[in-house]
Amino acid sequence: MRLPCPICGDRDRREFYYQGHATMLNRPSADAGTATWDDYLHNRENPAGETRDLWHHEAGCGAWIVVTRNTVTHEVSGAVLAEKAKT
Amino acid sequence: MGYSGFKVIKEGLFGQKGWKPVWRNPDPKPEYDVIVIGGGGHGLSTAYYLAKEHGITNVAVLEKGYLGGGNVGRNTTIVRANYMLPGNSEFYSHSLKLWEGMEQDLNYNTMMSQRGVMMLCHSDGQRDYFARRGNSMVNQGDDAELLTPEQVRAEAPMIDFDNVRFPIYGGLMHRRGGTARHDAVAWGYARGADQCGVDLIQNCEVTGIDIEGGVVRGVQTSRGAIRAKKVAIVVAGRSSQVAAMAGMRLPIESHVLQAFVSEGLKPILPSVISFGMGHFYISQSDKGGLVFGGDLDFYASYAARGNLPMKEHVMEAAMTLMPSIGKARVLRSWGGIMDMSPDGSPIIDKTETEGLFLNCGWCYGGFKAVPGSGYSYAHLIAKGEHHAPAARFRLDRFRTGVGLMDEEGTGAQHNLH
Ligand SMILES: Cc1cc2nc3c(=O)[nH]c(=O)nc-3n(C[C@H](O)[C@H](O)[C@H](O)COP(=O)(O)OP(=O)(O)OC[C@H]3O[C@@H](n4cnc5c(N)ncnc54)[C@H](O)[C@@H]3O)c2cc1C
Ligand SMILES: [Zn+2]
Numbered sequence: 001m002r003l004p005c006p007i008c009g010d011r012d013r014r015e016f017y018y019q020g021h022a023t024m025l026n027r028p029s030a031d032a033g034t035a036t037w038d039d040y041l042h043n044r045e046n047p048a049g050e051t052r053d054l055w056h057h058e059a060g061c062g063a064w065i066v067v068t069r070n071t072v073t074h075e076v077s078g079a080v081l082a083e084k085a086k087t
Numbered sequence: 088m089g090y091s092g093f094k095v096i097k098e099g100l101f102g103q104k105g106w107k108p109v110w111r112n113p114d115p116k117p118e119y120d121v122i123v124i125g126g127g128g129h130g131l132s133t134a135y136y137l138a139k140e141h142g143i144t145n146v147a148v149l150e151k152g153y154l155g156g157g158n159v160g161r162n163t164t165i166v167r168a169n170y171m172l173p174g175n176s177e178f179y180s181h182s183l184k185l186w187e188g189m190e191q192d193l194n195y196n197t198m199m200s201q202r203g204v205m206m207l208c209h210s211d212g213q214r215d216y217f218a219r220r221g222n223s224m225v226n227q228g229d230d231a232e233l234l235t236p237e238q239v240r241a242e243a244p245m246i247d248f249d250n251v252r253f254p255i256y257g258g259l260m261h262r263r264g265g266t267a268r269h270d271a272v273a274w275g276y277a278r279g280a281d282q283c284g285v286d287l288i289q290n291c292e293v294t295g296i297d298i299e300g301g302v303v304r305g306v307q308t309s310r311g312a313i314r315a316k317k318v319a320i321v322v323a324g325r326s327s328q329v330a331a332m333a334g335m336r337l338p339i340e341s342h343v344l345q346a347f348v349s350e351g352l353k354p355i356l357p358s359v360i361s362f363g364m365g366h367f368y369i370s371q372s373d374k375g376g377l378v379f380g381g382d383l384d385f386y387a388s389y390a391a392r393g394n395l396p397m398k399e400h401v402m403e404a405a406m407t408l409m410p411s412i413g414k415a416r417v418l419r420s421w422g423g424i425m426d427m428s429p430d431g432s433p434i435i436d437k438t439e440t441e442g443l444f445l446n447c448g449w450c451y452g453g454f455k456a457v458p459g460s461g462y463s464y465a466h467l468i469a470k471g472e473h474h475a476p477a478a479r480f481r482l483d484r485f486r487t488g489v490g491l492m493d494e495e496g497t498g499a500q501h502n503l504h
Binding site: 012013018019020034038039041042043044046047048053071073074 | 501
């Protein structure tokens with residue numbers, strides 16, 4: 001599997017560290033309460049199909065990127081820098 | 088139909104014509120006392136123990152494919168009770184005792200072979216950790232022996248003892264551990280449940296869970312609606328999809344785990360052996376194939392097949408541990424969908440919906456749990472109370488932070504197990 005780093009181009013999967021679903025970017029406020037924090041930290045939609053997940057190009061440019069990918073076919077359809085994905 | 092040595096000889100003499108199908112293939116009834124969703128190892132053992140231990144026989148197991156087509160037929164068949172933390176320790180201890188009586192109980196040859204599970208260590212720190220882990224196993228009432236390098240060599244002479252980078256400092260041997268025939272375990276429980284009157288319904292995908300006023304009423308399936316007083320989810324890698332039918336979001340991420348088997352060889356491996364550097368483990372099947380595997384591919388996946396980097400890692404670890412393996416040809420590799428929980432430990436619990444139960448989070452280690460999980464889940468479903476050996480497998484431990492069972496000590500976070 002190759003991931004399309006927006007800075008470096010298509011790179012081997014081994015250059016990246018997998019963090020998990022891009023929901024990690026939607027960090028709740030500190031006082032959001034236990035249920036919200038529990039949901040953020042642990043619960044996942046865990047889709048069978050298209051997903052967006054967060055990878056770190058640790059053996060490359062060091063960017064955090066959000067990859068759009070299909071969990072059933074392993075097809076990778078694109079990636080953006082995490083700083084741009086976070087809205 | 089009971090099995091015996093006499094029956095095998097008789098059938099051999101008369102052309103094997105007397106064997107009958109092992110379970111019925113019934114159509115679903117309109118209503119059951121309990122519906123078990125998922126015909127894997129855990130679903131089948133749950134149904135069996137509901138009938139046998141609790142006399143609840145108006146039960147259906149609904150399986151979207153065929154019985155045993157999921158992870159129960161894809162694993163590397165290792166059975167052990169060598170966990171360290173409270174919660175896991177008592178649960179796997181109970182499960183191993185059920186394994187030891189399973190063949191007699193089911194009247195079915197599951198090829199349970201207590202050939203031992205030997206974990207190797209390669210540093211002082213690892214050896215100290217094994218000493219501690221072995222002590223916890225012994226405290227739990229299970230067996231553990233700390234082996235010297237000479238004792239490891241006597242057990243497994245084909246390992247490379249001259250490796251300067253990863254020298255062998257010893258091993259932790261768990262002699263009551265071993266392997267079993269995975270398909271036979273599914274078939275044995277299926278047959279046992281069927282003989283008690285449980286309906287095993289294949290090609291029946293659950294597509295919805297009916298809930299009225301917070302109480303479960305039944306399920307929608309590809310073969311129509313079926314009512315039930317209680318519904319028990321136990322679908323491994325598909326847990327998130329099925330729980331979503333009841334409006335739940337689970338602390339589960341599905342990942343792919345791969346395994347490999349070589350051509351058949353003469354016996355060279357006495358026990359299951361795990362390499363302590365990198366993630367690699369190996370055993371030899373009764374047919375002679377070397378069965379081995381490593382770590383997850385480490386990204387969410389439902390593909391049931393893996394990628395090349397992990398294959399390469401596993402092969403490298405194999406060559407490091409026992410270079411002689413390089414002469415063997417790999418016959419097949421495959422993958423399964425693992426229901427990974429944040430702390431790497433399972434969940435057997437009630438849900439907020441009355442009558443709806445949840446069993447998931449077995450990660451890459453749920454084969455050894457097949458008897459124990461079914462036994463404890465059946466207890467919870469039948470009595471509404473947690474069974475003591477599985478009482479810590481609570482869903483709310485992630486929210487409260489109380490009772491997390493993080494064997495690896497890396498943190499209760501999704502990408503760390
Ligand atoms: C490569 C590999 C190696 C492994 N090695 C080991 C090992 O050595 N030791 C060990 O202890 N564990 C091991 N495991 C883990 C173990 O196999 C699993 O944890 C365990 O089998 C999961 O429980 P199960 O048998 O009930 O799952 P499954 O067999 O996957 O059963 C779940 C069933 O639910 C069905 N289902 C899903 N959705 C629906 C629906 N909507 N309606 C109806 N049915 C549905 C599926 O079709 C499936 O048959 C390994 C797993 C893999 C993949
Ligand atoms: Zn990059």
